[in-house]
Amino acid sequence: MQTFGAYLVALLATSAELASGLPQRVGTDKSRGGQTISVPVKRNAVSKKHPAVALAKVYSKYGKEMPTRLKTIVRNHRAGVGMASTKRSTTEGSVSAVPEQYDTEYLADIQIGTPPQTLPMDFDTGSSDLWVFSSETTSSDVSGQAIYTPGESSTASKMDGSSWKISYGDGSSSSGSVYTDLVTIGNLSVSSQAVETATDVSSEFTADSAMSGLVGLAFSSINTVSPKAQNTFFDNAMPKLSQPVFTADLKHDAEGSYNFGYIDSSAYTGDMFYVDLFNSSADYSGFWSFQSTGYAVGDGSTSSSSSSGTGSTGTGTGTGTGTSSGSGSAPTGGFGGDGGFGSGGSGSSGPGSDGGFGDLGDLLDTLQEDSEGDSGSVWAGWFSKLVRKDRAQDRAQGRPATRSAPSTRQHAPVTAASASKRAVTLTSASITGIADTGTTLLMLPDEVVSAYYQQVSGAEDSEQEGGYVFSCDATLPDFTFAVGDGQITIPGEYINWAPVDTANQTCYGGLQSDADIGISIFGDIALKAAFVVFDGGSKRLGWAAKATS
Numbered sequence: 001m002q003t004f005g006a007y008l009v010a011l012l013a014t015s016a017e018l019a020s021g022l023p024q025r026v027g028t029d030k031s032r033g034g035q036t037i038s039v040p041v042k043r044n045a046v047s048k049k050h051p052a053v054a055l056a057k058v059y060s061k062y063g064k065e066m067p068t069r070l071k072t073i074v075r076n077h078r079a080g081v082g083m084a085s086t087k088r089s090t091t092e093g094s095v096s097a098v099p100e101q102y103d104t105e106y107l108a109d110i111q112i113g114t115p116p117q118t119l120p121m122d123f124d125t126g127s128s129d130l131w132v133f134s135s136e137t138t139s140s141d142v143s144g145q146a147i148y149t150p151g152e153s154s155t156a157s158k159m160d161g162s163s164w165k166i167s168y169g170d171g172s173s174s175s176g177s178v179y180t181d182l183v184t185i186g187n188l189s190v191s192s193q194a195v196e197t198a199t200d201v202s203s204e205f206t207a208d209s210a211m212s213g214l215v216g217l218a219f220s221s222i223n224t225v226s227p228k229a230q231n232t233f234f235d236n237a238m239p240k241l242s243q244p245v246f247t248a249d250l251k252h253d254a255e256g257s258y259n260f261g262y263i264d265s266s267a268y269t270g271d272m273f274y275v276d277l278f279n280s281s282a283d284y285s286g287f288w289s290f291q292s293t294g295y296a297v298g299d300g301s302t303s304s305s306s307s308s309g310t311g312s313t314g315t316g317t318g319t320g321t322g323t324s325s326g327s328g329s330a331p332t333g334g335f336g337g338d339g340g341f342g343s344g345g346s347g348s349s350g351p352g353s354d355g356g357f358g359d360l361g362d363l364l365d366t367l368q369e370d371s372e373g374d375s376g377s378v379w380a381g382w383f384s385k386l387v388r389k390d391r392a393q394d395r396a397q398g399r400p401a402t403r404s405a406p407s408t409r410q411h412a413p414v415t416a417a418s419a420s421k422r423a424v425t426l427t428s429a430s431i432t433g434i435a436d437t438g439t440t441l442l443m444l445p446d447e448v449v450s451a452y453y454q455q456v457s458g459a460e461d462s463e464q465e466g467g468y469v470f471s472c473d474a475t476l477p478d479f480t481f482a483v484g485d486g487q488i489t490i491p492g493e494y495i496n497w498a499p500v501d502t503a504n505q506t507c508y509g510g511l512q513s514d515a516d517i518g519i520s521i522f523g524d525i526a527l528k529a530a531f532v533v534f535d536g537g538s539k540r541l542g543w544a545a546k547a548t549s
Helices: 004-021 051-061 068-079 233-240 360-371 376-396 446-453
Strands: 037-041 097-099 106-112 117-124 130-132 157-167 173-185 188-200 213-216 245-249 256-260 268-276 289-297 306-311 314-319 328-330 347-349 427-435 442-444 460-462 467-471 479-483 486-490 496-499 506-509 511-513 520-522 530-535 540-546
Touching: 051 068, 051 467, 051 496, 130 173, 157 188, 188 233, 268 289, 268 486, 268 530, 289 446, 427 442, 427 446, 446 467, 446 511, 467 511, 486 540
Parallel strands: 117 213, 130 188, 427 520, 442 511
Antiparallel strands: 037 256, 097 106, 106 117, 106 173, 130 213, 157 173, 173 188, 245 256, 245 530, 268 540, 289 427, 289 479, 306 314, 306 347, 328 347, 442 520, 460 467, 467 506, 479 486, 496 506, 530 540
16 A cells, blocks of 8 residues: 555645646736726715615516515605706726715716717626617606717617617516617727617616616626617627626725726635526526525634644644635545645544645545545546546636636535635525626525524614614624635625615615515625626636735
8 A cells, every 4th residue: 555655745746736737816818819998986975765775676677576565665765855967077098987875886987979978887797788868768767867869979870670678577667779889998899789779768767867877797698679689798898808707896985896808816815716607597597697505694603724633653733824625534644625634544634724726625525535445546646637637628618727726516515715714604505696786785585684684683674664774883793605615705884784864873784685586686785795707708707805905
């Protein structure tokens, strides 16, 4: 039988080969010679909406009927609120994007036509239509919005016979004609982009004087243009980009950005955790949807970053400094993540963190199961084989080499490793949701939301306010959810979202129940807690912890 020392040499040699071949971070990749743009985000306290209106918007957007109590609240609010207009300045070479009051939505200026007409738009990963207030919009539906006038653009061309219509859960709709024109975001231009000009607009949008329309960034398959669906701006722009990706770096009460064509490695810390899109249900087809395997309220417990092995000939301990966790029994000593090895006989390892080789701990566990107790040489052979196979699959599918190492497990264990040494103990749950930059709130299953607010003193599901409320001076716990092999933590202060009264005594929760919708939505409350990659090439989402400023 091969000695442990010989096995260790083989293992380290294979690990070194892996480390040299897979970069730990992802930066700007210009290997395709394409374009990259950054779209800065700025805050603007223009909108004066009741928080329940943001909840009502989710129902309308996804075509779900609002509960009676919510309809009443929204109707009363809109009856008593006037309209306000706003002016914006533009900066050459950048696009100013603006979160309205309490981060209700994020807006970015785009240019349409020749000469360019500038419109502040909502970049929306939860829809696939680029539609605008226009010179064709019924005058009573316009309330201070900047509008697009096709007749003033030399590059505009009407698509005769084409139309669009989006119906909402409250019975209203937005609809109109379709043109093609030059659309520019930053320095990235798409000619003959379908621009859907509104003739009729839902009162929900009329009430928002700061926004002139939506730039849909979901998949073209759910575009509403008839008789033939049209490509989104992103789908048309992808061939021009250095990488077929865009990223969202939305922030809480601060500037952030959308980037197209590259992944800014300085914007996040730790590992990027990728998850494939979930498309096995019609409710999620065409969206940036994924499955989360667990959640936690508050800090939870801490996983150790060391491991030990004990046996008849001695003990061994080891520590790691990376981010992947591993657990299980090793036949010749304890393994924790990949940083430490027990030097004694057989022993059981605890979860730990690695020295930069990603999911090696998980991989070793799987190799042990496959080898069924065979010698270390069998492990080393299988390890090398799996590494080569994983690399080949990445190359065949055109994936950038962004992962630290191959993982043979589809989902994280209940105590998945986060971007730091600390890992929150998660409650196992299957949550399928949509990453939606055009939705303000985080909408999750009722049992998850109830578990959260049970930890908030005085919180209640208010009939009067249409959702969970609590004292504005309450200290809210963090909320953590699993993403692939990682975790994303939303600070409690983000969930303490907005006051419902002028005295700022009662506040509305940024986390609400999806019970009446049937679809979980990871809106801006969740997205601004992470750096998120929308990978159009590999059809997957990447999540990482934000870089500390």
